[in-house]
Amino acid sequence: MSIRRYLVLNLFAALTLITFVAAIQGYKHSMTRASKQFDQQLVALAQTLTVINLNTKNDKNNKNNPKVLQHESSFAFQIFQEGELVLRSKNAPDSAMNHSFAIDTEIIGFLDGNFLGQRWRVYSFVDLIKKTSSVEKIIIVAQPLQKRFVFAQDVILSAVTPMIIAIGILSLLIYIIITRGLRPLRQLTKELVIRKANDFTPLKLKAKNSELESVIATLNQLFSRLNSAFERERHFASDAAHELKTPLSVLKVNAYNIQHDLTHILNYENDSVNQLVLSVDRMSHVIDQILNLNRTNPEQLVIDSKVVNINYLLQNVIRDLYDEISDREQTIELESEDIYLMAHEFSLQLMLQNLIGNASKYTPNGGYIKARTYISENHDLKLIVEDSGNGIAPEEYQRVFDRFYRVGGDRHNSTVIGCGLGLAIVKHIVLLHGASIELSKSTKLQGLKVTVMFPKSLMNAASNKTIPSPPEVMKNV
Amino acid sequence: MRILLVEDDLALAKALQQSLSREGFVINHVNKGKLALVALSVPDQDLVILDLGLPDMDGLDVLKKLRDKNSHLPVIILTARDSIESKVKGLDYGADDYLPKPFDMKELLARLRVIERRIGTASSSLISIDNVKLDTAAHEVYVDGDILSFSKKEFMVLKVLMESAGRIQSREQIESRLYQWGEEVLSNAVEVHIHKLRKKLPNKFIKNIRGVGYTVNKSISK
Numbered sequence: 001m002s003i004r005r006y007l008v009l010n011l012f013a014a015l016t017l018i019t020f021v022a023a024i025q026g027y028k029h030s031m032t033r034a035s036k037q038f039d040q041q042l043v044a045l046a047q048t049l050t051v052i053n054l055n056t057k058n059d060k061n062n063k064n065n066p067k068v069l070q071h072e073s074s075f076a077f078q079i080f081q082e083g084e085l086v087l088r089s090k091n092a093p094d095s096a097m098n099h100s101f102a103i104d105t106e107i108i109g110f111l112d113g114n115f116l117g118q119r120w121r122v123y124s125f126v127d128l129i130k131k132t133s134s135v136e137k138i139i140i141v142a143q144p145l146q147k148r149f150v151f152a153q154d155v156i157l158s159a160v161t162p163m164i165i166a167i168g169i170l171s172l173l174i175y176i177i178i179t180r181g182l183r184p185l186r187q188l189t190k191e192l193v194i195r196k197a198n199d200f201t202p203l204k205l206k207a208k209n210s211e212l213e214s215v216i217a218t219l220n221q222l223f224s225r226l227n228s229a230f231e232r233e234r235h236f237a238s239d240a241a242h243e244l245k246t247p248l249s250v251l252k253v254n255a256y257n258i259q260h261d262l263t264h265i266l267n268y269e270n271d272s273v274n275q276l277v278l279s280v281d282r283m284s285h286v287i288d289q290i291l292n293l294n295r296t297n298p299e300q301l302v303i304d305s306k307v308v309n310i311n312y313l314l315q316n317v318i319r320d321l322y323d324e325i326s327d328r329e330q331t332i333e334l335e336s337e338d339i340y341l342m343a344h345e346f347s348l349q350l351m352l353q354n355l356i357g358n359a360s361k362y363t364p365n366g367g368y369i370k371a372r373t374y375i376s377e378n379h380d381l382k383l384i385v386e387d388s389g390n391g392i393a394p395e396e397y398q399r400v401f402d403r404f405y406r407v408g409g410d411r412h413n414s415t416v417i418g419c420g421l422g423l424a425i426v427k428h429i430v431l432l433h434g435a436s437i438e439l440s441k442s443t444k445l446q447g448l449k450v451t452v453m454f455p456k457s458l459m460n461a462a463s464n465k466t467i468p469s470p471p472e473v474m475k476n477v
Numbered sequence: 478m479r480i481l482l483v484e485d486d487l488a489l490a491k492a493l494q495q496s497l498s499r500e501g502f503v504i505n506h507v508n509k510g511k512l513a514l515v516a517l518s519v520p521d522q523d524l525v526i527l528d529l530g531l532p533d534m535d536g537l538d539v540l541k542k543l544r545d546k547n548s549h550l551p552v553i554i555l556t557a558r559d560s561i562e563s564k565v566k567g568l569d570y571g572a573d574d575y576l577p578k579p580f581d582m583k584e585l586l587a588r589l590r591v592i593e594r595r596i597g598t599a600s601s602s603l604i605s606i607d608n609v610k611l612d613t614a615a616h617e618v619y620v621d622g623d624i625l626s627f628s629k630k631e632f633m634v635l636k637v638l639m640e641s642a643g644r645i646q647s648r649e650q651i652e653s654r655l656y657q658w659g660e661e662v663l664s665n666a667v668e669v670h671i672h673k674l675r676k677k678l679p680n681k682f683i684k685n686i687r688g689v690g691y692t693v694n695k696s697i698s699k
Binding site for chain 2: 245246247248249250251252253254256257260280284314315318319322323326332333334335336371
C-alpha cells in the first residue's frame, strides 16, 4: 500500500468516524436540551391552565359530560376537579392521562405514557384553589414525544449537514495536500525504479524539503562510494593482469632460453626444464582464466553490446586456436553463415575460445571438432560445438559449471592444462546474454555436444541497427 | 633484421634480447615512448616490437605518431591488455600483429619470420616446407627438387599460404593480398586457384578448414 493511499484512506476514515461520534454526542445533547425545554413548556402551560375559572356548580348536570376545547395545538390537556373531568382538549382522552399502567396509580409530576396510539410526555399538577380549601383541581398536560424527536433531529441535522459537506471538502483537500506533499517522494521512487542496476551516477533530483534532501544526499553519497568500489574492483582485474602477465612473460621467455640453450647448445635433455616450461604455461593459463572469470562476472561487467557477427568471431577463434588443433592433428569444421546479434564482443569471443579450446583439449589426437550455428524453428540462434572425445557423464553435466570443478577430480589427466574455470566463465557469459546452455552426447561424433541458445531478441536488436560494413580483414598474415 | 624493442620492463627486455639475438636478429632496446620515436626518426630499423603500457606515453600513441609520419614499418604489439577492444584498436592503428602477454616465444618467432619473409629481409628468399620449396625472389616452386610451373596468381596464393604456414588464411585475406598486388579478383577466384594448386602439389599440402579458410601446415610429417 502506498503512503499516499494509506494517509488518504486513514485520514478520511478517522475524520468520518470522529464526525459521526461527535454528531451522536450532539444528538444526545440536543435531545436532553430539547426535553428540558419542552418540559418547561409543559409546566408553563399547566400553570397557565390554573387560571381558567370553571363554574362547576352550574354544571352539575353535566357531570359526566366535560367541556371539550377545540384547538389546533399538539398539546393535550385535562382538568379534573374533585375527581371529575371538567375540561379537556380535543386530542385528550376521557380517562386520566397520568395513569401509569405499570404501577396502576396516578402520578403527579412527569411521566411517559401511551394513549390514543401515541407516546406522550405527561405532566400532572395539583392546584389548590385556595390555600385553605380542600377542593383540589388536577391539571394534566401532555405532548407527543414524537414532537421532541422531530425537533431534536431538526436541530442535529442542521448542525451536521454543514459538517458532512465539510468532510467532503476536507477529504478532497487532504487528498490534494498529501498528493502534493508526497510528490518529491514519488519522483524519487520513479527515478530509482527506472535506474539500471549498474548505474551509479548521482540522482539529478532537486529536493525542496529537508527530509528528502538528506535522503537524496545520502543516496548520492552511497552511489558514489559504490561506484568507486566497483571501479576499483574493475581496475583491479586489469591492474592485476598487467602486474602478473609481464613477470610471467619474463618467466616464459627465460624458461624458453634455458630450454633452448640446454638442448641446442649443450645437447642435454633435461626434464626439469620441460616441467618448468609446462608449469609456467599452466600458471599463465590459470591466471588468464581467473582474470577472465572475474572480468565476465555478471555483477561486474558493464555490458556495452554492439552488433557482432558470430561467424566472423568463430572464424577468428578457430584461427587463433589452430596451432593447438593442428599440433594434435585434429580436424575442425565450421558450418555457419553471417548471423548478426547484439552482444558483448569480448566476452562472446572468450566463450567461443573456451568452448572450442575445451573441445580440442579433451579430444584425442586425430579427433574431430565441429562448430555450427543456425537459426532454429523458434527463431533462436543455436550454437553447437561437438567433438569426438570421451565426453562427460550426464551426472556431471551440472557440476562442470562450478568453479574449479574438473571432470574426474584429482584423477584428472594432468597433461591437459586446465584449472576448471572454463565452463564457469562460459556460464557467466551465457547469463550475461540471457542465453541458455545445454550439454549432451553428440550423436554424430560420440563426444560432448554443447548447445548455446541465444534469444531471438538479440538478433532483432542487431537487425534494427545498421549492419556494419564487413569487418576489415585481420592483418595477421 | 634489425628490431627496435620498446618495452619498459627491463627483465623482459633482457630475456627477449637474449633469445632474439640468438635467432640472428639485431635488437635495439628503448624503455620509453619518446625514445622510441627518436630512434624511429632515423630509418635504420626493420621492425618494431611495441609494448602498450609505457611509462611516459601510451604505446598506441607511439604507433599512431609513427603511422602519421607515413612510415610503413612493421609493428608487432606486445601487451598485457588482451581485451579484444585493445586488439582491434591496435590493428586499426596499423599494427601488423598483436601478441597478448604472456606470449609463447615460439609464437613470437613464428610471427617475426612471417613478417621477415614478407618484407624480404630474410637471409634466404627460400621458404621450405617438407618437400616443397618456394623461391620468393626467383618466383619458382620446387617439389622434390623438380621445378613446377604455376600461373602468377597461383604462385601468389601459394606464397601467402607458405609465408604464414601453420596459420589459417581466410578467403578474404587471400583476396586482399591479391588486391594488394593490383590483381582483379573474381568471387570464386581463390577457390579456383587453390583447386589448381592442389592438383600440382603433394596430397594434403594445402588444407581446407571448412568454414574458416586454407592453410599449409608447418610440417606435415609432424
